[in-house]
Structures are given as C-alpha cells and as structure tokens.
Amino acid sequence: GAGVSQTPSNKVTEKGKYVELRCDPISGHTALYWYRQSLGQGPEFLIYFQGTGAADDSGLPNDRFFAVRPEGSVSTLKIQRTERGDSAVYLCASSQRLLGTPYNEQFFGPGTRLTVL
C-alpha cells in the first residue's frame, strides 16, 4: 500500500514569509508525528496527534510553529515569520496501535526540505 507522503518535497522561502507543509499519513493510521532533522542530526520531535487533537506539542520550538489535523487524516505544519534557523528537513510519521500489542512502529515520509533565505 501507499506509504506516508509529504508535499512539497522542497520549499525555498524568504525570511519572514509564511509556509505550510503537508503530510498524508498511511490510511487508517490514527497517530501522526512531526519531526525536524537538521544536517548531521537525528530527527527531533515536534508534535504528536492522536486523531484530530494535538496530544503533545511540547517539541514545537516557539509560537511561530503550529500544526493541525482537522479530519484526523492529513496534517499541515504551519510556520509563521520564517527564520533562517528554521531551515531543516521536516519529517512526518504515522503509526497504528494494533490490538493486543502495547507498542507501535512509526513509518516516515520522505520529508520536506525547507530552506529559508
């Protein structure tokens, strides 16, 4: 089946602009995560959705970052007043908690490479 998809694959913007990054999770996956990966680093957690609600947004760096998942499927990560330090690859992952198993694996999309000039 189809995996996690993210659009756009690349986004170049100017400092101060607003950007939206989209994630389409694997069909049926109720949990959705956003991570950010800087060069030479591992992914860092940003926000977690269980269904439509943001269950944990403790990883968002500041109030310029916001994410929504209005229908419990597609999610959009929104960044206002972008700064050069926001340049990174933004990864989305989804997972499904299977009956009878206490744990789950997260499946990642290809990421959106954001460059802020």
Added chain:
Amino acid sequence: EDQVTQSPEALRLQEGESSSLNCSYTVSGLRGLFWYRQDPGKGPEFLFTLYSAGEEKEKERLKATLTKKESFLHITAPKPEDSATYLCAVQASGGSNYKLTFGKGTLLTVNP
C-alpha cells in the same frame, strides 16, 4: 531527559568485513528501542523494534540486540548497498505519547 548516543559517528568497511554499531541510551523506562536506516535525501526506513533486554532480531545481514543500557546493530558480510546512516531511537514508557528520541546516527560506508 531521554538520551541516545550512537558510536561511531562514521564507519568505513570493506565489502564482507563484519562489524557492529553501538547505541547507548538513558531513559526513565523503556517502552521500545528502534533501529532505522536512512538513505541520503530520504526519510528513515524502519528496521527493528526491541522491547526487552536479551531480545534479538535479524533481517538479512543485520542483527539487533538489546541490553539494559545499550543496543548493538551487527552487520555480517556487508555489501555496498548497506551503505546508509543507521539511526537508533528510544520510546519511553508511561503516558500516551509514543514519540521517539533519536541519536545522531552512524554513517556506514561499505566499499566494494
């Protein structure tokens, strides 16, 4: 705070030369330890989940093991196509957030 440290940062092997990658972790309670492979310009690809000390899992030339403080990814007779960055991550127990805490990864290069 959960922490993951991977070593070495980079590893060069000749084709067929077996070796191991290390992942040391500190977590209040371990729900699961995950290994991912990441190719340049792509998202992490899931490899293994380990849940408790003593557990082992294998897939082709890869074998992952787990103790209470670290995990190893053993690569037997690697091929050039095994070249990638290997990421280790932990998932803490307690609560309902299944977020992953990643290490920086080990960049593996296998020369023909």
